[in-house]
Amino acid sequence: MxxxxxxxxxxxxxxxxxxxxxxxxxxxxxxxxxxxxxxxxxxxxxxxxxxxxxxxxxxxxxxxxxxxxxxxxxxxxxxxxxxxxxxxxxxxxxxxxxxxxxxxxxxxxxxxxxxxxxxxxxxxxxxxxxxxxxxxxxxxxxxxxxxxxxxxxxxxxxxxxxxxxxxxxxxxxxxxxxxxxxxxxxxxxxxxxxxxxxxxxxxxxxNVLATSLENIGAVFHPALTLLNAGWIESTGGDFEYYLQGISPSVARVLQAIDDERLALARALGIRTVSAREWLYLTYDSAGDDLCTAIRSTIAYAGIKAPRSIDHRYIWEDVPMSLVPMASIAANYGIETPAINLIIDLANLMLGQDYRANGRTVRSLGIEGMSVEELHRLVTEG
The missing domain is CATH 3.40.50.720 (NAD(P)-binding Rossmann-like Domain)
Structure with missing residues (x-):
């Protein structure tokens, strides 16, 4: 290099x-x-x-x-x-x-x-x-x-x-x-x-910390898929993934994941928008909470759920998005109970170990770095 x-x-x-x-x-x-x-x-x-x-x-x-x-x-x-x-x-x-x-x-x-x-x-x-x-x-x-x-x-x-x-x-x-x-x-x-x-x-x-932590798919896909597993497996995904898959209780889980993502971004000195704000900016959505904002998103109309939970929303978004978020957070003493919960649930339901196969601070080459050292790496090389 x-x-x-x-x-x-x-x-x-x-x-x-x-x-x-x-x-x-x-x-x-x-x-x-x-x-x-x-x-x-x-x-x-x-x-x-x-x-x-x-x-x-x-x-x-x-x-x-x-x-x-x-x-x-x-x-x-x-x-x-x-x-x-x-x-x-x-x-x-x-x-x-x-x-x-x-x-x-x-x-x-x-x-x-x-x-x-x-x-x-x-x-x-x-x-x-x-x-x-x-x-x-x-x-x-x-x-x-x-x-x-x-x-x-x-x-x-x-x-x-x-x-x-x-x-x-x-x-x-x-x-x-x-x-x-x-x-x-x-x-x-x-x-x-x-x-x-x-x-x-x-x-x-x-910088690449910002592009990495603006990963809204990490907030939406794994939790929404796993928490609708029964419906997906009963119908082969024959329902509106976002508009019907979201509910107030499911949205509370997504909101908790997003709150942890935002807390990690703040700890690393990264400015990023919330998932709800991202919906406003990207799709002109509306609503005072995440559930209402998702349900108001016209662009999501007609998007069906995955046919199976063995889908990239799990086998890609968990190890390549949630696992590194949790690993980076742990490296800096930030707790991520909601993110960890979804990782554990994915491991249990898919019979995998996404932590073992996912990105970690070690594979990213940043293990043990201070926040200042990390910023120097991503800005100066």
Missing amino acids: VKDTDWEGVIAQLDRVAAKGKKMVWCVVGAGNGGIAMAGHLGIIGFPVQMYNRTDEHLNAIRWYGGIDIEGVVTGFGSVRLASANIGEALEGADVIMIVTPSTAHYNLAALMAPFLKDGQIVVLNPGRTGGALEFRAELQRQKCKARVVVVEAQTFVYASRMITRNRAHIFSIKNGVPVSALPSFLTPVVLKVIDLAFPQFIAGS
Whole structure:
């Protein structure tokens, strides 16, 4: 990984990448719902696009047709010049690497990519969930990666999209503003200059602590899924997930989780909005409490519950969001009983140990750091 003394060289390299304009090469890692939407959109814009996916057969249609058809708010055919299950081949020559996979894959991807990364490449986690950039950076260091790369974390995914076939996707919407932060954060303006040509929707986040703790899915998804487990398993998820799944008692649990998230943010000196305020800002929701605010959210109408509780709302959001929140909080002496309760419930109901498999201060590389040391890491490197 890059040394503190090398940042001037990194900035100069990123300036050269920005000057390439639409000759800038993008590599999209992941060929699922989000990955093919992003790769197709980048191709439509006119960028050279390369793709990686670990399951080679999922790339066959893209290779056969030479790209991806996109419909919805974006329409057209996006060329993909390379689609490969060989990570070294896919990363070769890429200026920006967009990782669009479940966050459970980030750790392994860092180890897989480490030998092939080159100076000046930008790696963006779409999104990072909680602690994604810190974990990715720490694993690159453990792998003794020498490349001067910049790891970036998006607060959420820029698209609402769905894969129709292996080379066709529907983009329902593109978010107006998605906070992103580089690690360290003083590089964020330089990174934005590079990626703005493709994604003007990306805006500067304060730092990766902020993007990690603005993870509202951690508040909503695990508890809402587990507390509706009986209904989900009886109906196969045939009910309105948010509008019918929420109730005053369920909302009290979500509110307790959100209160603990906000307490952690305050302890770390991070300013963030509550889940209720986020609903107001994002969806023009209304209501004096979280239950009423969720029920008033028109955008949630028609969204069905998962068909099973064995869903990414549990196997991704618990180990990659709630577990790191609890671990970071414990590192600084902050109690999180509601978050811990949901982790324990997920472990019991799914027969897993998400604490053992999830992100912790150790895997993030911040164990034992003071708040001041942590801030120095995320702002200065």
